[in-house]
Amino acid sequence: MGLRKLETCFSPALYEADLHSGSIVVIIDILRASSAICTAFANGAESIIPVSEVDEAREYKNRGYLVAAERDGYVLDFADFGNSPFNFTREKVAGKTIAYSTTNGTGIINMASSASAIVIGSFLNISAISEWIIAQQKDVVLFCAGWKNRFNIEDTICAGAIAEKLMNSLLFSTICDSTLAAIDLWTIAENDLQGYIEKAAQRSRLRDKGLDDCISFCLTMDYTRKIPVIKNGILVDNIL
Amino acid sequence: MGLRKLETCFSPALYEADLHSGSIVVIIDILRASSAICTAFANGAESIIPVSEVDEAREYKNRGYLVAAERDGYVLDFADFGNSPFNFTREKVAGKTIAYSTTNGTGIINMASSASAIVIGSFLNISAISEWIIAQQKDVVLFCAGWKNRFNIEDTICAGAIAEKLMNSLLFSTICDSTLAAIDLWTIAENDLQGYIEKAAQRSRLRDKGLDDCISFCLTMDYTRKIPVIKNGILVDNIL
Numbered sequence A, B: 001m002g003l004r005k006l007e008t009c010f011s012p013a014l015y016e017a018d019l020h021s022g023s024i025v026v027i028i029d030i031l032r033a034s035s036a037i038c039t040a041f042a043n044g045a046e047s048i049i050p051v052s053e054v055d056e057a058r059e060y061k062n063r064g065y066l067v068a069a070e071r072d073g074y075v076l077d078f079a080d081f082g083n084s085p086f087n088f089t090r091e092k093v094a095g096k097t098i099a100y101s102t103t104n105g106t107g108i109i110n111m112a113s114s115a116s117a118i119v120i121g122s123f124l125n126i127s128a129i130s131e132w133i134i135a136q137q138k139d140v141v142l143f144c145a146g147w148k149n150r151f152n153i154e155d156t157i158c159a160g161a162i163a164e165k166l167m168n169s170l171l172f173s174t175i176c177d178s179t180l181a182a183i184d185l186w187t188i189a190e191n192d193l194q195g196y197i198e199k200a201a202q203r204s205r206l207r208d209k210g211l212d213d214c215i216s217f218c219l220t221m222d223y224t225r226k227i228p229v230i231k232n233g234i235l236v237d238n239i240l
Helices: A033-042 A054-062 A105-111 A123-135 A153-168 A177-198 A201-208 A212-218 B033-042 B054-062 B105-111 B123-135 B153-168 B177-198 B201-208 B212-218
Strands: A004-009 A024-028 A047-051 A066-071 A097-101 A117-121 A140-144 A228-231 A234-237 B004-009 B024-028 B047-051 B066-071 B097-101 B117-121 B140-144 B228-231 B234-237
Touching: A004 A153, A004 A177, A024 A105, A024 A123, A024 A153, A033 A047, A033 A097, A033 A117, A033 A123, A033 A212, A033 A228, A033 A234, A047 A054, A047 A105, A054 A066, A054 A097, A117 A123, A123 A153, A140 A153, A153 A177, A153 A201, A153 B177, A177 A212, A177 B153, A177 B177, A201 A212, B004 B153, B004 B177, B024 B105, B024 B123, B024 B153, B033 B047, B033 B097, B033 B117, B033 B123, B033 B212, B033 B228, B047 B054, B047 B105, B054 B066, B054 B097, B117 B123, B123 B153, B140 B153, B153 B177, B153 B201, B177 B212, B201 B212
Parallel strands: A004 A140, A024 A117, A024 A140, A047 A097, A066 A097, B004 B140, B024 B117, B024 B140, B047 B097, B066 B097
Antiparallel strands: A047 A234, A117 A228, A228 A234, B047 B234, B117 B228, B228 B234
């Protein structure tokens, strides 16, 4: 095949499912869902069940599952923990299946259901996921979760960092302005990632809620080689 | 009042009308509608009637109006001309009312109808419009038209250029990631605007259709002091 197409979507409100059936969709929600999921697999989680509704998450809890559930950054009262990556320790998650409900992550997974593969990307697994994508023979969409359907900086620069790696392979082409802008923003951000993220709105929101302790961790490159992938509606380690 | 809010919207699909009622909305569609409208007023046009439907534009033609109408960059057969700024010469438009139908401009004007004011921004009137905005006591939304609901680079960098001027006045604050990203992209682009626009997808689309002759003109700063504004559904020179 010729060069593969690389596109970037800045928000669920901009996702065009019809155009992306057959592509690999990389879901990027680095503060904090996609970082938490990568951490869970790094620490030996068996699988993660994405859950949309609060009642469904409660039902999983009643059936004995470990439940991670939050809304707008706050842990739900019946849940074992929220979605800080620091909660997904080896002691808690190794060998476990976790029911995981987030503000918008599960909705996004459903939107991307016509994709050829849905994988979870973050800075934590950036080299592993980029190399894996390069090894496939598929077009790619970098799908930024954003925040309440809005563009956000942190997911965009992570998309830009992945896009740069893919473009450097010389196997991809893009005429997508979002991809070009993401790469340029990444180029500005990369020399002082933490400083750059300081200005992101989500950074302020997490700080206001006292949930910002995990941000430098979420900006760590290559903490893990794990590639979380959706199989039959459930997140598993791609190697399985 | 305290600092005024500055926000940027990258696409009609991201516009949140409820949040922006009472704000000044600046519509930015530099290739080519907002540049053409600024040019028309610079050349003495009396007013411009935004028209949504092709049939409505044809009706205006039958009633003797000058009609500018295109779809996807192509001039409609009954129209006097399309929306290249070069069509809106003084000889053709001075003292005239023009019915103007574009691919998506009129839809955007309707979306912004709850705003306190709707004005048309481009590089051609960038200083005039920025100074005018600064003189008002209103929050501001920079509304990029995008292309078929997608993010585009050219409108984003124009928004970034306006945003930079507004932030430099020290009268605005922003926690909007889109605004911050737009300013950063403008900072990259400003030293070689034409070169930067070369990579935008719309640039390629216009080139493919032979419609790219006006691009350097559309990147000209401060060609005019005119500020097109919607009054009673019609675009007029703000001074009137």
